[in-house]
Amino acid sequence: MSTENTAIESYATENNAIEKNATENTTIENVSRRNFFKTASIATGGLVIGVSLPMQSMAFGDEVKEFDFNPNAFIHIAENGDTLIYCGRCEMGQGISTALPGAVADELEADWSRVSVKQGDADEKYGHQATGGSASIRRMYIPMREAGAAAKEMLIAAAATKVWKIPADQCSAKNHFVINNNNGEKLSYGQLASLAATISVPEKPKLKEKSEYNYIGKALPRHDQAEVVVGKRMYGVDTKMPGLKYAAITHCPVLGGKLKSVDKSAALAMKGVVDVVVIPRFEVPFGSIGGVAVVADNTWTAQQALKKLIIKWDLGDNQSYDTKAYKAQLVKNVESPAEVVTERGDLKTAFSNAAQKLSATYTGGHLSHSPMEPNASVVYVEDDKCEVWAATQAPKAIQKVLGEYLKREPTDIIVHVTMAGGAFGRKFKCDYVHEAAVISQQVKAPVQLIWSREEDMRTGYYHSISAQHIEGSLDEKGNVTGWLHRVAFPPIGSLFKADTTGPSKNDVGAVDKYPFGLPNFRSEIGEAKAHTRIGWYRAVYAIFYGFSFSSFADELSYKAGKDPLTFLNQLYDANDNAEQKEQVKRSKDALALAAEKAAWHNRNKLPEGQGIGLAVHYSFRTYVAMAVRVEVSGDDIKVLQVDCVIDCGQVLNTDGAAAQMEGAVAMGMSLALSTEITFRNGAVVNSNFHDYPVMRTSDMPQVNVHFVDSGFEPTGLGEPGVAPFAPALANAVFAASGKRYRDLPFKPMTV
Amino acid sequence: MNKTIIINGEKQNIDVDEDMPLLWFLRDRLEKTGTKYGCGTGLCGACTVHVDGVATRSCVIPVGVLAGKSITTIEGLSENGDHPLQKAWLENNVPQCGYCQSGQIMNAASLLNENPTPNAEEIDSAMQGNICRCGTYQRIKKAISQVADDLAREVS
Ligand code: FES
Ligand code: FES
Numbered sequence: 001m002s003t004e005n006t007a008i009e010s011y012a013t014e015n016n017a018i019e020k021n022a023t024e025n026t027t028i029e030n031v032s033r034r035n036f037f038k039t040a041s042i043a044t045g046g047l048v049i050g051v052s053l054p055m056q057s058m059a060f061g062d063e064v065k066e067f068d069f070n071p072n073a074f075i076h077i078a079e080n081g082d083t084l085i086y087c088g089r090c091e092m093g094q095g096i097s098t099a100l101p102g103a104v105a106d107e108l109e110a111d112w113s114r115v116s117v118k119q120g121d122a123d124e125k126y127g128h129q130a131t132g133g134s135a136s137i138r139r140m141y142i143p144m145r146e147a148g149a150a151a152k153e154m155l156i157a158a159a160a161t162k163v164w165k166i167p168a169d170q171c172s173a174k175n176h177f178v179i180n181n182n183n184g185e186k187l188s189y190g191q192l193a194s195l196a197a198t199i200s201v202p203e204k205p206k207l208k209e210k211s212e213y214n215y216i217g218k219a220l221p222r223h224d225q226a227e228v229v230v231g232k233r234m235y236g237v238d239t240k241m242p243g244l245k246y247a248a249i250t251h252c253p254v255l256g257g258k259l260k261s262v263d264k265s266a267a268l269a270m271k272g273v274v275d276v277v278v279i280p281r282f283e284v285p286f287g288s289i290g291g292v293a294v295v296a297d298n299t300w301t302a303q304q305a306l307k308k309l310i311i312k313w314d315l316g317d318n319q320s321y322d323t324k325a326y327k328a329q330l331v332k333n334v335e336s337p338a339e340v341v342t343e344r345g346d347l348k349t350a351f352s353n354a355a356q357k358l359s360a361t362y363t364g365g366h367l368s369h370s371p372m373e374p375n376a377s378v379v380y381v382e383d384d385k386c387e388v389w390a391a392t393q394a395p396k397a398i399q400k401v402l403g404e405y406l407k408r409e410p411t412d413i414i415v416h417v418t419m420a421g422g423a424f425g426r427k428f429k430c431d432y433v434h435e436a437a438v439i440s441q442q443v444k445a446p447v448q449l450i451w452s453r454e455e456d457m458r459t460g461y462y463h464s465i466s467a468q469h470i471e472g473s474l475d476e477k478g479n480v481t482g483w484l485h486r487v488a489f490p491p492i493g494s495l496f497k498a499d500t501t502g503p504s505k506n507d508v509g510a511v512d513k514y515p516f517g518l519p520n521f522r523s524e525i526g527e528a529k530a531h532t533r534i535g536w537y538r539a540v541y542a543i544f545y546g547f548s549f550s551s552f553a554d555e556l557s558y559k560a561g562k563d564p565l566t567f568l569n570q571l572y573d574a575n576d577n578a579e580q581k582e583q584v585k586r587s588k589d590a591l592a593l594a595a596e597k598a599a600w601h602n603r604n605k606l607p608e609g610q611g612i613g614l615a616v617h618y619s620f621r622t623y624v625a626m627a628v629r630v631e632v633s634g635d636d637i638k639v640l641q642v643d644c645v646i647d648c649g650q651v652l653n654t655d656g657a658a659a660q661m662e663g664a665v666a667m668g669m670s671l672a673l674s675t676e677i678t679f680r681n682g683a684v685v686n687s688n689f690h691d692y693p694v695m696r697t698s699d700m701p702q703v704n705v706h707f708v709d710s711g712f713e714p715t716g717l718g719e720p721g722v723a724p725f726a727p728a729l730a731n732a733v734f735a736a737s738g739k740r741y742r743d744l745p746f747k748p749m750t751v
Numbered sequence: 752m753n754k755t756i757i758i759n760g761e762k763q764n765i766d767v768d769e770d771m772p773l774l775w776f777l778r779d780r781l782e783k784t785g786t787k788y789g790c791g792t793g794l795c796g797a798c799t800v801h802v803d804g805v806a807t808r809s810c811v812i813p814v815g816v817l818a819g820k821s822i823t824t825i826e827g828l829s830e831n832g833d834h835p836l837q838k839a840w841l842e843n844n845v846p847q848c849g850y851c852q853s854g855q856i857m858n859a860a861s862l863l864n865e866n867p868t869p870n871a872e873e874i875d876s877a878m879q880g881n882i883c884r885c886g887t888y889q890r891i892k893k894a895i896s897q898v899a900d901d902l903a904r905e906v907s
Contacts, residue, residue, distance in 0.1 A: 221844060228849035229840045230832040231785020231825030235850060238784040246779060271768070298779035300771050303791075372789050372797055372850040372884045421787070421850025422884050453790045655844050659887070663847055666886025689794040689882060698875040700888035 046078040046193040047154065049201070051147040075104060075147055077155075081176060081190025083108070083115045098222050099652040100144050106215040107148030107208060110189070111176040117223050141652075141714050142207075149205035151196070158196040159187050210650075219655035224419070235421045236376040236391025237450055244378065245274055247439050247449040248302035250309070251291035251459040253683035255532050256316040262292050263310035270308065272301040279438045285496055286401050286429040289459060289533070293435065295443050299450055319682035321531035323465060326679075327363055330467035333526030334486040335361060341505050342512045345520035350482030354473030358559045362470070362548040364744035365676035367463035367537055368692060373421020374456040375432035379439075380446035381406065386413045386437065387446075391420035393428040401434050406441070424667075425536035429461055457692055458684040461535025462677055464489040467526070468548040478560030480571060483518040485511050488526030489544070492534050502528040510545050515583040515618060516553070517574025532679065538667060539722035542619035546723030547730070547744060550615035554731040555740065564614060564731065565595050583618055589708055590625035590645045591616045597643040597706055598627030603735070609633055610640070611736025615728035621715035623647040623708075624661070628701075628728040632737040635747065639669060639701040639729065644721065646705065649712030657717050658705040664721025665703050670694045672726035676748045691751045754818035758783070759827025769815025773807075774798045776814040777824060785825040785853050789882070796881030799854040799861075800824045806861030808880075825853035828860060835901065836860055839894035847885035855881050859895050867902040869895070 051074070074086040085101040101117045104110075152173050159178040160168040170181050177186045210217075227233040252258065264276040274295040281290035292311055296302035351357065377390035379402075386406060388398055395415040403410035420427050436449040466489035473482035491507050494500040503525050511523050537543070557567030568591060572584045595601070595614060603612045609631050616625035625645040631638045644661045651657050674693045678685045686692045730741045753764040758781065767780055774791075777783045777800070789797030791810045798810040801823040828834050836856050846852045855878070862869060862877040869877065874895050883891070 219844075221841070222846065225841055225844065225846050225849070226832060228846045228852050229825075229837040229856060230828075231783075231853045233849050234784070235787075237788060240782050240784070298767070298771070298775055299788075300775035300779070301768070370884060372795065372848070372882065373787070374789075420848060422848045424884075450788065453792075453795075659844065659847055659890075662889050663886035666883075666888065688790050688792055690792075694882060694884060695886075696880075696882060697878045697888040697892065700886070700892070703889055 046076060047151060047197045049075045049147050049151050051075075051143050075108070075151055077151065077189055077193040077196075079190055079193055081114055081188050081193070083110055083176075083189070085115060085117045098220055099656055100140055101223070102215040102220045102653055103141060104144050104148035106213055107145045107205075108152050109173040109175065109214075110148075112215060112220070114176055141650075145207055146205050149207055150201050153202045153205055154196040154199040155189055155192045157199045158192045162195050162198075163187060163192075217651050217654065220653045222656070234418055235373050236389070236418050236427075237373055237421070237448075239378040239389040239418065239448065241378070241380075241446055243445050245295050245297065245443055245445045245447050246299040246302050247277075247293045247295045247436065247447050248299060248306045249279070249291050249293040249435060249449060249451060249455060250306055250311070251289055251455060252313045252315070253458060254313070254315040254318050254321070255289060255682075256318050257290075257682075258314045258316065259290065259292065260312040260314045262312075266308040266310070267294055267305040270296075270301065270305045272297045273305045275443050276305075276309065277439045277442050279435050282401075282405060282434060284401060284404055286397055286431055286434070287405070288431045288435045288438070291435065291459075293439050293449065295439060295447065299448070303452060315682055318531040321679045321682045323366060323677070323679045326531070327365070327465060327467065330465065330488045330526065330528055331361055331363060331469075333488045333528065334467045334469035334524075338486050338488070338524040338526040341508050341523040341525055343522050344518070347482050347484060347520045347522045350520035351471070351473050351484075353475075354481060355476045356474045356559055357471065358474075358552075358556055359469065359471040360552055360555055360742060361467060362544070362551060362742045362744075363467045364465065364544045364547065364671075365678070365748070366465045366532070367543075367671055367675060368457050368460050368677050368686070369422075369424040369426035369535075369537055370453075370457060370689075370692060370694060371420070371422025371424055371426060374453055375427070375451040376449065377433045377436050378446055378448045379433060379436035381437050381441040388413060388415045388433060388437075389418055390415065390430070390433050391418050391423070391427055392430060392433065393420070393423050393425070394430065397428070398430045398433050401430055402437050405434060405437060424538040425540070426456075426460060429535060453689070454687045457677070457686050457688065461495075461533040463537035463543065464491065464534050464541070466544045468544065470548060470552045472552065472556050474556065474560050478562050478567070479574065480516075480518065480556060482520040483516075484522050484524070485548075486524040486526055487511065488528040489541075490528045490530035490532075490534050492536060492540075494530035494534055500530065502526060507541065510541065510619070513580075514545075514549055515575055515580045515587055516549070516571045517576060519574070531682070532684075539619065539664075539719040542617060542719070542723040543671065543726070544744070546615065546617040546619070547726045550617065550724065550727030551730050551740075551742065554613070554615075554727070554734065565591065565600060568614070568616070583623075586623045586647050586708070586710055587616050587618055587625075589710070590623045590647050593706055593708060594625035594627040594643050594645040597645070597704060598629060598641070600627060607631075609736055611732045611734070613728045613731025613733070613735055615724040615731060617720070617723040617727075619720045619723055620718075622649075622717060622720040624664075624720045624724050626665075626724040626728040628725065628732045630729065630732040630736055632733055632739070637673065637729075637733055637746070639699070641702045641704070642725070642728075643704050643706065645708060646717065646721070647708035647710045647712075648715045648717050648720070649710060650714045651707055652714055654707065657707070660717045661705045661721045662703045664719075665725055666695055666700065668722050668725025669699065669701075669729070670745075671722075672729050672745060673747055674745050674749060676745050678748075678751050685751045691749060693749055754815065756814065756817050756819070757821040759822070759824060765814055765818060767814065770813045771815075773800065773809040773812050773814045773817060773822065777809065783824055783826055787850055787853060789851065789854070794880075794882075795851070795854075796858055797851050797854040799857040799881065801857060801861055804861065804864055806858045823857075825857055828857065834860065835898045836863070836894065839898045843890045843894045843897070845887050845890040845894055847883075847887055851881060851883045851885075852887075855883065855887075855891055859891070862895070863898060863902065867906070868899050871896065874899075
């Protein structure tokens, strides 16, 4: 989900042409006659359509260039009519394995109840499968629909030319049947599948008009929910097999530290303990940071024995990392002149001519993804084979890292992708799978390694700690005349380049291109070296960029003596960049609808202590506006209602889209109010959900989700909902109480 | 002589260290994986099962102390996945990743056993110990109230 940083975002915005090109170069193949499915056990016969896109790079650092997007998929219509869609993308709760097949089924004129979806293993045939950047739907929507349409045309052609000997245009398809329009005769897809496999693939399959959709834009049930409610859905933690050993692991608490010594004797003496394995740091992106693991015949014994190890670490250079001091340093770095990135107009003159000026500094802490399923996989390394069962967002990365570690070809590593019990960007990095491989190699057995919650929280990849300083100027009429924006945060790029000293110019692309009209503008980068692993976290940098832009605009509106909504519209209207016209319009439309649904214009009639705050943010090519209504009494903040407006172009599955927004509100609320990872003496202090208090049910507000039908092609939904929540909340709290929160989370827990 | 425990109606020998939490006895010894590990310290509810009908965090209760007791896991909640809560969960499309949901359902089932007609506040307080990181709370509450409403109609 969260593999996209702003670099990619700006890449995506700028390179529409490339993307379009890629879509046009889609190839749809009839692969029924090839022995194509090596690992998928699928009955021969029937029709198999393969879809492939040409290679396309993501732009987040040379080191990961080989993780190219090349999403492929397959549709198989069996002779009994059962239709199976192999989806190479990774499912982690965001509903991708329902939304895409829904689009296929629509074009195929399939009966949804006959369509099932299978998660593809890591295999060349799916191309690159990294699931991130909310990009799945965006990149696969047209190709998948075309594949469905092609299959339908082939089924019709089979019936028309091979059975009824009539022109194809005298036939139609509906609900898993081809119909002879002349006499109403019907042939089922199952009857026709093998015959259709002999027809050549149409070059330009015709897609349906919007008015003809059966499934697209409707509420579709998730395909795997029946298994979930009876406990049968298999996750990364659930793989079982004969001879399986169980491992527990502990890591050096400080990044870059090394093992000095380990006394294994007490652990090895425990009944059921098989071995103690030292895992050295593996210096490749997503390799293990180094640790010690205990292997036993069950997880609990392994966890107990782990506590009996006497380990001495050499903590290394990062042992003085302290997030409180570091945040203060970042604030200093952004409150003084820094390295200029972009300059537009004449900021100096704007500031000296200002009728009024305002400045504010916004900060945010590290976050841990903490999906409910901690990192887990089973790996079995044999002399001539390596097989992996993992909850992962990037099966190809596993092949790459394990291939490098075992000195084997990446394609020789077989990766089975299980359902992920939440991921949020964490399971894009496969250090935990690498560790299971090291252990398996040593004990010569399949090994299940489950990280404890504590390890997950203490040695993860964290969302960046950040500081931003904004200075703005207003003229007499309350128009924004100047905007200075300084940022400092340890970027994700530090994972790939150890000498990174702060955000790159690409990292501030979203600041430079923010769709406000800011004629006199300057962005600057302050120093921020990483002292822990920084990783993609659902919504990534949009979390703090959304917070600073929407909070500061709100602050400015009060300074200008204007209604915040009017002021925001004015900021957008001031944008005369023709290339951002669409962004301006869609942002404003989303905002207007959110305001309307939340009865913004009647907000003066709210009971004492209540207030509404607005924010809109464009990220991952999707627009999300939120109106948050709160009740504040003293330090107590109660979120009552959130009206959330999405413009993601064509919505595929309305129910799934709403679920993503409800989830984004829950996650946005945790990070806005309470969750923060604190480092002291180089190590994380938090350990479990008592001191990393993610939101619970009684905090959940009423979330209403509304859609803007903008007529554009679909864009992603997994991440964009997270960004607008925190600023809308901050603005609401201010409206209700006059108190302005500029540090995320507002009410950190002291740990 | 091993002590025994009844899991979903079947007698099982407690043939492991009696201190082993029920969670790991279920998952690693019996390979019943519907009950999930989320925190291991009673903080998240992912591991919730019923002990003699009452919601219990299986990660913190040693299997040895449960000798003779009857345990129900998500796999045993209903014969065919047709417990009213399971049906309501499907109807409301509750799960996202689904990982927390067996714990949520088991906790909700225990709530309804004790109080078939909980109001919104009672639902909140009973479900407060079950974390859903995907944020499905709104739908969970709706599904529970729906079942509670149906039950209320049956009794009246
Ligand atoms: S795993 Fe038992 S409460 Fe979290
Ligand atoms: S559905 Fe994912 S944690 Fe609840």
